[in-house]
Amino acid sequence: MRAGILRSPSPLPGFGLSFGIMMTVLSIVVLLPxxxxxxxxxxxxxxxxxxxxxxxxxxxxxxLSFRAALIASLFNLVFGLMLAxxxxxxxxxxxxxxxxxxxxxxxxxxxVAGIALTALYAPNGVFxxxxxxxxxxxxxxxxxxxxxxxxxxxxxxxxxxxxxIEELEPDLEEVSATLGARRIYTLRRVILPTLTPxxxxxxxxxxxxxVGEYGSVIFIAGNIPNLTEIAPLxxxxxxxxxxxxxxxxxxxxxxxxxxxxxxxxxxxxxxxxRRIGNV
Amino acid sequence: xxxxxxxxxxxxxxxxALHPVSLSIPSGALIALLGPSGSGKTTLLRILAGxxxxxxxxxxxxxxxxxxxxxxxxxxxxxxxxxxxFKHMTVFENIAYGLRARxxxxxxxxxxxxxxxxxxxxxxxxxxxxxxYPNQLxxxxxxxxxxxxxxxxEPRMLLLDEPFGALDAKVRKELRQGLREIHDRTGLTTVFVxxxxxxxxxxxxxxxxxxxxxxxxxxxxAEIRAKPASDFVRAFTAA
Amino acid sequence: xxxxxxxxxxxxxxxxxxARYLLxxxxxxxxxxxxxxxxxxxxxxxxxxxWAGALDALRLPDAQAAIRMxxxxxxxxVPINAAFGIAAAWAITKFDFRGKAFLITLIxxxxxxxxxxxxxMLVLLFGANSTLGGWLIANDMPIVFAFPGILLxxxxxxxxxxxxxxxxxxxxQGRAEEEAALTLGASGWRTFFTVTLPNIRWALLYxxxxxxxxAMGEFGAVAVVSGKIRGxxxxxxxxxxxxxNEYLSVAAFTLAAVLAxxxxxxxxxxSLLEWRHADLxxxxxxx
Numbered sequence: 180m181r182a183g184i185l186r187s188p189s190p191l192p193g194f195g196l197s198f199g200i201m202m203t204v205l206s207i208v209v210l211l212p213x214x215x216x217x218x219x220x221x222x223x224x225x226x227x228x229x230x231x232x233x234x235x236x237x238x239x240x241x242x243l244s245f246r247a248a249l250i251a252s253l254f255n256l257v258f259g260l261m262l263a264x265x266x267x268x269x270x271x272x273x274x275x276x277x278x279x280x281x282x283x284x285x286x287x288x289x290x291v292a293g294i295a296l297t298a299l300y301a302p303n304g305v306f307x308x309x310x311x312x313x314x315x316x317x318x319x320x321x322x323x324x325x326x327x328x329x330x331x332x333x334x335x336x337x338x339x340x341x342x343x344i345e346e347l348e349p350d351l352e353e354v355s356a357t358l359g360a361r362r363i364y365t366l367r368r369v370i371l372p373t374l375t376p377x378x379x380x381x382x383x384x385x386x387x388x389x390v391g392e393y394g395s396v397i398f399i400a401g402n403i404p405n406l407t408e409i410a411p412l413x414x415x416x417x418x419x420x421x422x423x424x425x426x427x428x429x430x431x432x433x434x435x436x437x438x439x440x441x442x443x444x445x446x447x448x449x450x451x452x453r454r455i456g457n458v
Numbered sequence: 459x460x461x462x463x464x465x466x467x468x469x470x471x472x473x474x475a476l477h478p479v480s481l482s483i484p485s486g487a488l489i490a491l492l493g494p495s496g497s498g499k500t501t502l503l504r505i506l507a508g509x510x511x512x513x514x515x516x517x518x519x520x521x522x523x524x525x526x527x528x529x530x531x532x533x534x535x536x537x538x539x540x541x542x543x544f545k546h547m548t549v550f551e552n553i554a555y556g557l558r559a560r561x562x563x564x565x566x567x568x569x570x571x572x573x574x575x576x577x578x579x580x581x582x583x584x585x586x587x588x589x590x591y592p593n594q595l596x597x598x599x600x601x602x603x604x605x606x607x608x609x610x611x612e613p614r615m616l617l618l619d620e621p622f623g624a625l626d627a628k629v630r631k632e633l634r635q636g637l638r639e640i641h642d643r644t645g646l647t648t649v650f651v652x653x654x655x656x657x658x659x660x661x662x663x664x665x666x667x668x669x670x671x672x673x674x675x676x677x678x679x680a681e682i683r684a685k686p687a688s689d690f691v692r693a694f695t696a697a
Numbered sequence: 698x699x700x701x702x703x704x705x706x707x708x709x710x711x712x713x714x715x716a717r718y719l720l721x722x723x724x725x726x727x728x729x730x731x732x733x734x735x736x737x738x739x740x741x742x743x744x745x746x747x748w749a750g751a752l753d754a755l756r757l758p759d760a761q762a763a764i765r766m767x768x769x770x771x772x773x774x775v776p777i778n779a780a781f782g783i784a785a786a787w788a789i790t791k792f793d794f795r796g797k798a799f800l801i802t803l804i805x806x807x808x809x810x811x812x813x814x815x816x817x818m819l820v821l822l823f824g825a826n827s828t829l830g831g832w833l834i835a836n837d838m839p840i841v842f843a844f845p846g847i848l849l850x851x852x853x854x855x856x857x858x859x860x861x862x863x864x865x866x867x868x869x870q871g872r873a874e875e876e877a878a879l880t881l882g883a884s885g886w887r888t889f890f891t892v893t894l895p896n897i898r899w900a901l902l903y904x905x906x907x908x909x910x911x912a913m914g915e916f917g918a919v920a921v922v923s924g925k926i927r928g929x930x931x932x933x934x935x936x937x938x939x940x941x942n943e944y945l946s947v948a949a950f951t952l953a954a955v956l957a958x959x960x961x962x963x964x965x966x967x968s969l970l971e972w973r974h975a976d977l978x979x980x981x982x983x984x
Contacts, residue, residue, distance in 0.1 A: 192789075
């Protein structure tokens with residue numbers, strides 16, 4: 180790893196030191212733990228791994244985690260876009276306040292969000308009481324999980340799309356109007372396609388975060404096996420039973436899902452760069 | 459179609475972009491709005507297009523008051539300085555955009571749209587590029603595609619904002635000729651904005667020299683050269 | 698001259714007024730229901746038995762131990778991540794070497810790993826059932842269910858925060874200024890402290906802010922590795938869970954309110970940074 184072999188020469192000093200610190204921390208904090216999980220998986224072997232995963236309870240938990248994350252992220256895709264649009268394009272009293280509040284889910288600890296949402300939507304909570312006459316129960320049902328994941332994922336979509344809306348050239352909208360297009364047609368055919376890469380990236384980020392979310396969900400979910408038990412909780416349960424192999428199996432399944440989504444995000448970025456050509 | 463501009467003024471807050479100006483543009487003419495930046499020439503062009511609304515005054519298209527018409531209703535073909543091509547659409551889709559944006563009962567059939575787009579591609583002498591995306595085109599090609607897109611809506615006039623501003627000197631000369639030819643073939647009243655006096659003098663039938671939101675002089679290139687109406691015009695056109 | 702256009706036309710690049718008002722109304726209602734309501738609930742529940750109840754909750758020994766634990770963890774984890782972030786940014790932006798893109802992906806990796814899976818990894822690596830863990834415990838250096846485990850879990854979760862804020866800024870600034878300083882005879886460290894650091898200080902502060910918020914609030918990963926031993930390994934978020942499950946609602950929400958205030962402070966500082974130094978953070982915002 181000496182200079183000149185792997186890297187091109189540079190007059191600046193400190194490569195050895197900075198590279199060394201980076202690799203040391205990276206190895207201890209990230210790489211070794213991941214290796215431990217994957218190593219455990221190899222020791223168990225694919226066949227046993229599959230046997231362990233192939234139970235109704237785990238299957239329900241994994242599909243629930245994925246389905247709820249998908250629903251919440253789709254919701255955020257639509258409403259996050261609208262929110263980002265309003266925050267960039269309109270001037271109104273309290274705009275900055277709302278803009279700052281969008282980051283609340285980033286800053287508020289997930290456990291805090293979890294108990295707060297539960298108190299709000301529980302049958303005796305403010306929202307819970309308001310929704311009860313409509314026959315809607317949120318807390319301790321899958322809907323509760325959606326609500327928690329909407330909370331967690333919202334800033335990802337808004338913060339990814341916002342800068343792109345800010346940098347939209349007004350020319351594009353104006354030329355569309357001079358060509359006779361009504362506003363709604365311009366929004367659909369010009370603005371939306373331009374925002375699509377950012378929207379997809381924000382959606383994927385929200386999805387990746389929601390699939391593995393734990394803290395905000397477990398309080399409101401009710402955690403009924405096969406119904407409202409999310410995959411991360413199942414890992415925790417297996418660990419509490421000292422069943423490390425079973426926990427590792429679910430962990431690997433989730434890691435694979437995470438990697439797949441990471442790849443998807445990268446693919447979207449490459450695709451959009453090629454398509455729109457804004458390098 | 460002739461264009462009448464009557465006592466048109468525009469303020470942005472306390473800033474006066476345009477003092478009341480009046481101008482009449484004969485049907486089928488090729489007009490240059492010439493002036494330095496901040497002279498109000500682009501504001502005037504944008505008001506004609508309906509992209510900006512005057513603080514006071516009127517605009518008449520073919521004798522009819524068009525001041526209150528929305529951009530969409532004006533049918534003014536507009537070419538932006540940076541062309542504003544839709545990057546996510548092919549050249550064909552770009553040119554067809556205005557036709558497809560029409561309400562269903564006014565919209566031509568797909569076959570008709572195809573015919574028209576191909577005719578326009580031939581007019582700009584780029585018949586082969588329909589399937590390409592804008593970022594695969596040269597600057598000069600982009601300019602011509604933007605022109606074809608503006609022509610596709612069968613505009614009542616053609617408005618161009620610094621149409622050659624983003625091009626290098628050699629391409630600029632070629633395209634000037636191209637614009638002249640397209641103007642002569644379509645017979646459209648054409649107004650373009652430029653800060654380049656040579657470009658204005660060489661290309662336009664009538665040159666409108668502007669400064670600080672006022673019209674300094676209107677005349678044929680030769681007249682302006684021979685009898686500049688003010689010191690500003692003399693200095694600005696003596697290059 | 699006629700008075701035309703008195704009905705002010707809609708600007709071409711905007712929506713009709715009605716649509717505009719509806720969208721603004723939607724934004725306000727949406728943010729109120731989904732963001733403000735939960736936040737207010739935290740404080741309302743904490744004060745359910747008045748200020749006295751909340752203060753009593755803060756005096757509980759378990760609560761105080763948890764607060765101390767959380768502060769200690771953040772005080773150690775944040776500087777480590779800041780140092781790592783600076784080192785990583787220096788290596789990545791000032792030098793060209795192979796595999797750089799892959800390295801950046803690795804740094805971002807913890808963003809897409811579930812906190813619980815992160816905790817699981819540490820348990821598998823350092824737990825009593827692993828070779829390494831067994832040896833460490835035998836030598837009286839337990840990691841899982843002990844302080845080091847919580848620290849590692851927090852480091853994993855907050856890992857990309859600082860690096861990801863300063864790498865784009867340093868990338869944008871290039872190498873010319875550092876090279877100029879070197880030609881003027883400055884040493885490497887001097888160049889770093891007098892040229893590089895002033896250029897990245899706001900981005901660094903921004904990253905540290907986000908890193909700190911997450912470090913204090915991390916729940917899933919810490920819950921798994923800490924064993925949640927009261928008075929010993931419980932952090933504020935895990936203590937909140939324990940209070941909550943024991944129906945000590947006021948205690949749970951009081952601790953939550955402390956964390957919520959911290960979150961609000963973070964947001965305030967973050968907004969101030971963004972308004973004051975928008976230009977210097979611009980590279981980050983564009984991703």
